[in-house]
Amino acid sequence: MSTSAAQSCHKKAVDFLLSRINYERAISIPYYKREFRLDRMLDLLDRLGNPQDRLKIIHVAGTKGKGSTSAMIAAALSAAGYRAGLYTSPHVDRLEERLMVDGQPCPEEIFGNLVERVRPIVEQMDVQSGRPYAPELGVTYFEVITAIALLHFVAVGADVAVIEVGLGGRLDSTNVCQPLISVITSISLDHTQQLGNTLTEIASEKAGIIKPGIPVISGVIDEEPRRVIADIAQQHRCRLLQLGVDFTCQYRSPSGLDRTESITNAKLDFENHMRGSLQNMTDVDVGLLGRHQAMNAAVALAVLTELRSQGWHLPEVAIRRGLANVRLPARLEIVARRPTVVVDAAHNVASIQALLDTLKESFLASRRLLVFAATQEKDVRGMLRLLLPHFEAVILTRYLNNPRCMDLEELGLLVAELSTMPRFICIDPATAWRKACELVTEEHLMCVTGSFFLAAEMRAEIAQNPLKLSKKTIVL
Numbered sequence: 001m002s003t004s005a006a007q008s009c010h011k012k013a014v015d016f017l018l019s020r021i022n023y024e025r026a027i028s029i030p031y032y033k034r035e036f037r038l039d040r041m042l043d044l045l046d047r048l049g050n051p052q053d054r055l056k057i058i059h060v061a062g063t064k065g066k067g068s069t070s071a072m073i074a075a076a077l078s079a080a081g082y083r084a085g086l087y088t089s090p091h092v093d094r095l096e097e098r099l100m101v102d103g104q105p106c107p108e109e110i111f112g113n114l115v116e117r118v119r120p121i122v123e124q125m126d127v128q129s130g131r132p133y134a135p136e137l138g139v140t141y142f143e144v145i146t147a148i149a150l151l152h153f154v155a156v157g158a159d160v161a162v163i164e165v166g167l168g169g170r171l172d173s174t175n176v177c178q179p180l181i182s183v184i185t186s187i188s189l190d191h192t193q194q195l196g197n198t199l200t201e202i203a204s205e206k207a208g209i210i211k212p213g214i215p216v217i218s219g220v221i222d223e224e225p226r227r228v229i230a231d232i233a234q235q236h237r238c239r240l241l242q243l244g245v246d247f248t249c250q251y252r253s254p255s256g257l258d259r260t261e262s263i264t265n266a267k268l269d270f271e272n273h274m275r276g277s278l279q280n281m282t283d284v285d286v287g288l289l290g291r292h293q294a295m296n297a298a299v300a301l302a303v304l305t306e307l308r309s310q311g312w313h314l315p316e317v318a319i320r321r322g323l324a325n326v327r328l329p330a331r332l333e334i335v336a337r338r339p340t341v342v343v344d345a346a347h348n349v350a351s352i353q354a355l356l357d358t359l360k361e362s363f364l365a366s367r368r369l370l371v372f373a374a375t376q377e378k379d380v381r382g383m384l385r386l387l388l389p390h391f392e393a394v395i396l397t398r399y400l401n402n403p404r405c406m407d408l409e410e411l412g413l414l415v416a417e418l419s420t421m422p423r424f425i426c427i428d429p430a431t432a433w434r435k436a437c438e439l440v441t442e443e444h445l446m447c448v449t450g451s452f453f454l455a456a457e458m459r460a461e462i463a464q465n466p467l468k469l470s471k472k473t474i475v476l
Contacts, residue, residue, distance in 0.1 A: 066164050076322030080319070082160055092455065099152050175208060189379070218240065247270065248273070270297075365443060
């Protein structure tokens with residue numbers, strides 16, 4: 001296929017996907033309503049030959065950390081010589097990032113062809129549902145991408161696929177597989193309108209991925225959701241392996257990352273109380289920064305230990321190499337130096353606290369500037385209450401590619417209610433970046449956070465317009 005033909009195919013594929021209902025962009029997400037159900041996804045996969053049944057799958061849910069944990073597991077498997085598929089969401093730069101094989105995104109031409117393969121089946125389902133002119137009520141954007149991910153992993157001969165849950169667990173489109181291992185990374189308050197207002201309710205939804213007799217690895221440490229997961233695992237007669245009980249970790253953070261140009265990994269000591277062949281490991285390099293990432297790495301190591309007990313060949317040297325080399329965009333990512341600019345996709349209270357803990361442990365700058373935007377249904381007050389005391393000024397903005405962004409006027413009023421700190425209102429990420437360049441000095445640390453969507457747009461803006469300190473730098 002020529003370059004122009006491939007580009008045309010890819011554009012048609014993206015246009016088709018955007019015509020489907022996309023709950024990542026919807027202001028209201030009706031998780032418990034008729035739109036969220038597994039029978040439609042199962043019907044779609046059945047028409048595609050049930051690719052999920054031809055894959056060995058590790059299924060990963062959790063409030064936070066599920067994407068990072070999935071990436072670590074996949075990286076270690078690839079380092080050990082297995083062809084490892086990785087399905088995560090949302091993407092930061094482009095859709096193909098969601099479908100990774102051995103660390104490489106799906107090529108655009110293949111992505112377009114996969115969508116074109118699925119498209120007539122989806123349109124047939126629209127007609128048979130009696131709503132051919134209302135595709136927004138049929139197979140969803142996420143369901144289509146999940147299906148093509150499974151098809152892609154089968155087509156490339158993946159030895160294993162690490163599949164991250166999109167939302168919740170019980171009713172998520174990914175919950176159609178019979179995995180080798182079910183993984184739950186953490187439980188905290190998020191998506192409360194869809195999953196419930198208590199940790200117990202949320203844990204019940206996440207634990208919906210647990211299947212009869214399938215081992216469960218849990219990184220959940222709070223007693224209330226731990227009990228829920230343990231009860232459901234027991235009901236399904238699953239072996240349950242828990243952080244803090246069956247395996248533990250000790251974290252050693254690097255420091256002064258804003259004072260050096262070199263890449264310095266964190267260190268992890270992993271202690272294994274599980275049965276299996278993987279013994280304790282000390283001084284494990286972790287490529288993702290933060291104490292919370294060490295816990296995710298411990299969960300990943302527990303999963304790899306369980307795979308070893310199932311007969312997978314996973315040399316320690318490969319596991320170490322995989323965890324050391326894994327990188328993810330917008331996870332405490334240093335995108336500029338002098339001054340240091342950190343982009344992080346934290347978007348709930350728990351992940352904001354993890355971000356702040358890491359900034360305190362690993363960065364020395366006392367002068368700090370915040371760039372912030374958030375999604376409407378999040379606990380924005382709780383996030384800002386944590387963030388604002390640690391910064392000397394805040395630039396408030398809104399991302400452009402998703403209508404769920406919180407109104408700027410409302411955001412400004414909320415900041416004024418919580419703090420008397422200087423605040424600057426910028427209508428878009430480009431304006432926010434220009435203002436940031438006016439405000440910062442070499443002594444500053446700038447942190448961009450609040451949303452995956454903000455992180456994506458700010459990363460693109462920073463890449464296109466590298467940081468240049470303004471000659472009119474404002475001393476706050």
